[in-house]
Amino acid sequence: MEIIKVEHVHKSFEDLTVLRDISFSVKQGEVLSIIGPSGSGKSTLLRCITNLEHVQSGSITIGGNILVSTPVGGKPVYAEHKTLQKVRLSVGLVFQNFNLFPHFSVLRNITEAQIHVLGMPKAQARKEALELLAKMGLSDKAAAYPFQLSGGQQQRVSIARALALKPQVLCFDEPTSALDPELTGEILEVIKELAAEKMTMVVVTHEMAFARDISDRVIFMDDGIIAEEGTPSEVFSNPKNERTKRFLSRFGA
Amino acid sequence: MGQLLILMLQGTFTSLKIFFLTLLFALPLGLLVARGRMSRHRIISSLVNIYILIMRGTPLILQLIFVYFAPYYVFGASADRFTAVIIAFVINYAAYFAEIYRGGIQSISYGQYEASSVLGFSKMHTFTHIVMPQVVKRIVPAMGNEVITLVKDTALAQTIGVAELFRVAQNAASREFSTLPIFIAGVFYFVMNSIVAKSFDLIEKKLDYYR
Numbered sequence: 001m002e003i004i005k006v007e008h009v010h011k012s013f014e015d016l017t018v019l020r021d022i023s024f025s026v027k028q029g030e031v032l033s034i035i036g037p038s039g040s041g042k043s044t045l046l047r048c049i050t051n052l053e054h055v056q057s058g059s060i061t062i063g064g065n066i067l068v069s070t071p072v073g074g075k076p077v078y079a080e081h082k083t084l085q086k087v088r089l090s091v092g093l094v095f096q097n098f099n100l101f102p103h104f105s106v107l108r109n110i111t112e113a114q115i116h117v118l119g120m121p122k123a124q125a126r127k128e129a130l131e132l133l134a135k136m137g138l139s140d141k142a143a144a145y146p147f148q149l150s151g152g153q154q155q156r157v158s159i160a161r162a163l164a165l166k167p168q169v170l171c172f173d174e175p176t177s178a179l180d181p182e183l184t185g186e187i188l189e190v191i192k193e194l195a196a197e198k199m200t201m202v203v204v205t206h207e208m209a210f211a212r213d214i215s216d217r218v219i220f221m222d223d224g225i226i227a228e229e230g231t232p233s234e235v236f237s238n239p240k241n242e243r244t245k246r247f248l249s250r251f252g253a
Numbered sequence: 254m255g256q257l258l259i260l261m262l263q264g265t266f267t268s269l270k271i272f273f274l275t276l277l278f279a280l281p282l283g284l285l286v287a288r289g290r291m292s293r294h295r296i297i298s299s300l301v302n303i304y305i306l307i308m309r310g311t312p313l314i315l316q317l318i319f320v321y322f323a324p325y326y327v328f329g330a331s332a333d334r335f336t337a338v339i340i341a342f343v344i345n346y347a348a349y350f351a352e353i354y355r356g357g358i359q360s361i362s363y364g365q366y367e368a369s370s371v372l373g374f375s376k377m378h379t380f381t382h383i384v385m386p387q388v389v390k391r392i393v394p395a396m397g398n399e400v401i402t403l404v405k406d407t408a409l410a411q412t413i414g415v416a417e418l419f420r421v422a423q424n425a426a427s428r429e430f431s432t433l434p435i436f437i438a439g440v441f442y443f444v445m446n447s448i449v450a451k452s453f454d455l456i457e458k459k460l461d462y463y464r
Contacts, residue, residue, distance in 0.1 A: 052370065089373050091371075
């Protein structure tokens with residue numbers, strides 16, 4: 001079953017076209033990595049899927065709910081509030097710079113949405129949040145505040161926060177780019193574990209070795225288009241596109 | 254002397270009434286004004302901007318006189334003096350508070366809104382539970398300044414004949430040919446503002462649990 005279906009998406013900021021006719025899909029349990037040079041539109045694509053940006057045309061369907069569709073020759077039509085909320089809750093997003101709530105404890109960062117958005121009873125939210133923290137190896141940090149944690153720990157909290165809403169798909173926007181090199185490993189480890197549990201994921205990353213290891217499929221984006229798409233071995237070991245080759249050679253991958 | 258102190262305490266009571274009523278109305282109104290100033294509707298934001306310009310660009314003493322006398326010329330009747338004082342103070346201070354709120358609100362990173370949106374929080378929940386608590390922490394020092402100024406500004410109420418602390422002291426001074434009452438009033442203001450400053454210190458400390 002397709003969890004994400006993106007068809008002919010166009011996105012531009014004023015005069016700058018960022019996405020040109022992007023189509024792809026993600027199946028349940030699949031891990032898709034999106035790689036490509038800076039400014040190629042990877043993050044924007046993720047932001048369109050998570051409804052942080054509006055598309056100029058095209059359609060996006062998530063978990064069977066239509067987020068946006070564009071009639072032929074018309075303007076894009078976004079879902080009404082109720083469907084929008086459903087779509088929002090079915091996609092989680094982990095940000096590059098965490099965006100934790102600094103005034104909430106680690107525990108409350110996780111439970112706030114469970115309680116106020118899902119309407120979960122407090123005791124249950126707390127129990128589930130503590131389980132997630134244990135899974136992230138942060139059981140002793142429940143009462144801490146974000147500023148007391150390392151970058152890697154903060155990012156693990158933000159992953160727990162996203163998982164707490166039990167999304168059908170979890171998106172990562174360069175989850176290790178804001179971290180010191182020695183801290184990236186712990187985040188990649190967490191993502192690997194989630195992949196082993198068959199969590200559906202879309203990962204925008206600059207970590208080529210990582211993308212090759214965990215992905216079922218890799219998309220290489222360049223200048224707003226999908227220049228190449230395939231299994232990791234196809235894209236990394238046998239790229240067909242010249243731009244992919246040039247990009248990968250720069251990374252020594 | 255005892256008689257004088259009783260009079261001055263009564264004056265202080267009036268000053269405190271002006272002080273607390275102004276805060277009670279101007280703090281929420283300021284937030285509304287700040288929202289208006291940041292509105293995407295051009296007309297709303299420019300009208301609010303003009304209001305803020307006038308409130309900050311003209312003396313409070315003039316605004317007091319205007320609020321008290323203008324209705325007389327237009328409707329042939331004025332509000333009572335104390336009400337006029339409260340209205341003038343509230344609309345003046347709301348403008349200053351609004352700019353402080355605005356600075357605080359605009360200092361919150363966009364990522365906080367994006368995280369809230371992705372987690373499905375309503376706009377209202379985002380504002381009241383995510384944005385405002387962080388705004389409060391950031392504006393405490395600026396608010397402290399403004400509130401201390403308010404304590405001293407209450408002395409302007411005498412312009413339209415409200416017998417607050419300073420007016421009472423001045424009356425006593427001319428009655429007794431002595432500047433002593435004025436200095437005593439000075440001590441009163443100083444004590445009140447010491448309490449205000451201390452309170453803001455406490456609020457700052459209380460919000461010190463996160464960065």
